[in-house]
Amino acid sequence: MKSWIQALAKTRDRIAGGFVRLMPGLAKADPVALDEWERALIAADIAPRMVGDWMEEVRRRVGRGDMREFIRTMLMSVFPPDVGFSLALHPRPAVILITGVNGSGKTTTAAKLGRRFMKDGFAPLLAAADTFRAAGSHQLKTWADRLGVDSVVGQHGGDAAAVVFDSIRAGQARKSDVVLVDTAGRMHTRQPLMEELQKVRRAAEKAMTGAPHECWIVLDATLGHNAVSQARVFKECVNLTGVVVSKLDGSSKGGFVFSVLRELDLPVRYVGLGEGEDDIQPFSAAAFVDGFLGEGAAES
Numbered sequence: 001m002k003s004w005i006q007a008l009a010k011t012r013d014r015i016a017g018g019f020v021r022l023m024p025g026l027a028k029a030d031p032v033a034l035d036e037w038e039r040a041l042i043a044a045d046i047a048p049r050m051v052g053d054w055m056e057e058v059r060r061r062v063g064r065g066d067m068r069e070f071i072r073t074m075l076m077s078v079f080p081p082d083v084g085f086s087l088a089l090h091p092r093p094a095v096i097l098i099t100g101v102n103g104s105g106k107t108t109t110a111a112k113l114g115r116r117f118m119k120d121g122f123a124p125l126l127a128a129a130d131t132f133r134a135a136g137s138h139q140l141k142t143w144a145d146r147l148g149v150d151s152v153v154g155q156h157g158g159d160a161a162a163v164v165f166d167s168i169r170a171g172q173a174r175k176s177d178v179v180l181v182d183t184a185g186r187m188h189t190r191q192p193l194m195e196e197l198q199k200v201r202r203a204a205e206k207a208m209t210g211a212p213h214e215c216w217i218v219l220d221a222t223l224g225h226n227a228v229s230q231a232r233v234f235k236e237c238v239n240l241t242g243v244v245v246s247k248l249d250g251s252s253k254g255g256f257v258f259s260v261l262r263e264l265d266l267p268v269r270y271v272g273l274g275e276g277e278d279d280i281q282p283f284s285a286a287a288f289v290d291g292f293l294g295e296g297a298a299e300s
């Protein structure tokens with residue numbers, strides 16, 4: 001299982017030596033260190049507007065006391081307090097629709113979440129509603145069988161909306177706690193595919209009042225800030241309620257996570273830290289900021 005510190009190594013490596021190296025210079029109000037710090041933030045794919053705001057605060061503060069703790073608190077304040085996501089607040093079964101562009105990590109995320117919920121004592125059901133790709137449903141079914149999680153699988157070429165309807169009804173009959181619906185990848189620019197997603201959503205509503213209770217988009221962290229523009233289109237189309245960031249471990253642009261809430265008004269629910277079945281964690285502002293700043297950032 002990968003840690004946040006390991007997973008954010010590539011983002012930190014973008015800045016030779018990492019952020020911690022710059023701290024002594026900031027503490028001494030060294031203008032070169034300040035410029036380097038600003039460039040480092042931009043290189044990590046943080047929105048320039050946010051970097052501008054931070055730099056103003058940092059410049060006001062440099063040379064006065066412990067910069068590391070000041071910066072850590074400033075970065076943490078971007079996020080709401082860590083409360084985590086609670087299935088218990090939802091009716092049974094809670095229906096979670098997992099959406100996103102091609103290859104973003106939806107199927108892997110659905111499987112990892114299924115395992116996580118099962119470990120937490122819930123009864124999950126994985127619904128393979130990617131009927132578009134021949135291997136789509138098969139891939140989730142393989143995960144489900146390996147993890148020992150219940151599943152409903154759609155036929156290749158079948159109607160994804162029908163699979164969603166059937167899987168929610170199956171979840172009710174089998175007394176599942178949560179139905180995790182894996183959908184086919186779609187480009188946000190392809191209108192007919194986005195309409196199909198709306199149809200999938202309506203099928204969930206028809207199967208169970210109030211469903212889907214959550215609709216998440218999986219954002220590939222290797223795309224950095226570009227992933228945010230995709231999410232905007234999905235949000236307009238299907239009323240997203242949250243974000244899962246995948247592949248944080250493979251990304252050097254992890255800084256985009258700082259802009260998700262401000263630009264999309266959506267919480268980051270979970271983060272994928274690797275390809276393994278346990279490499280998913282509830283989003284934690286403290287873990288993210290410490291991973292971003294590097295070893296030693298937490299103590300000061």
Ligand SMILES: Nc1nc2c(ncn2[C@@H]2O[C@H](COP(=O)(O)OP(=O)(O)OP(=O)(O)O)[C@@H](O)[C@H]2O)c(=O)[nH]1
Pocket residue numbers: 100101102103104105106107108109130136183184185186246247248249250271272273274275279
């Ligand atoms: N390193 C890393 N790889 C990941 C992570 N999540 C997914 N992947 C990899 O990303 C690739 C695509 O993952 P899938 O889950 O198949 O993506 P998808 O969104 O379902 O793809 P489509 O259904 O084709 O749209 C796979 O090779 C996964 O192993 C992660 O958190 N870290």
Ligand SMILES: [Mg+2]
Pocket residue numbers: 106107108130136182183184185
């Ligand atoms: Mg998939």
